Amino acid sequence: MLLEQDRRCAYCGSRLFEKRPHRDHIAPKENYVKWMFWPENLVLACFACNTDLKKTFNPVVALGKTYRQTTFSIVHPYLDDPDDHLIFAAEGLKILISSANSSGKGQKTIDLFDLANFERAKQRAKDMLFDDDVGHLHGRLQSLYEAAAAEISSKQLAYKR
Secondary structure, X not given: OOOOOOOEXXXXXXXXXXXXXXXXXXXXXXXXXXXXXXXXXXXXXXXXXXXXXXXXXOOEEEOOOOOOOOEEOOOOOOOOXXXXXXXXXXXXXXXXXXXXXXXXXXXXXXXXXXXXXXXXXXXXXXXXXXXXXXXXXXXXXXXXXXHHHHHHHHHHHHHHO
């Protein structure tokens, strides 16, 4: 799972520094025993997202005949394309987030995992600035990283003069 998720939290995208990151059941195992070991129901999450924020929250809105037909209230790390629900924008050295096209899933994900918090925005930017592996970034976020890195490089050159 660490390799699949590029050592990042499935919910906030921050680096997983823990020796043993939290394994989260997206649909809680207490409510959905049949999906307890279902690969699409298991993700690695940081302590903040899994323990402090998600806690015992049940994101299942409507139970489908299969796991894939089930409706979730948050952006599902495997079943949803984040670009359909979330918009990332760079503002200085912060990576800001908002819901795309008034996406309820996007907004619920932002609210539940406190993704619009100033400190979380700084952490996303810091992770990206110090990462060499930008291939994990999805959609427009990769071009934002490259633009921010170029801006910082040009400021560093100007400072050295």
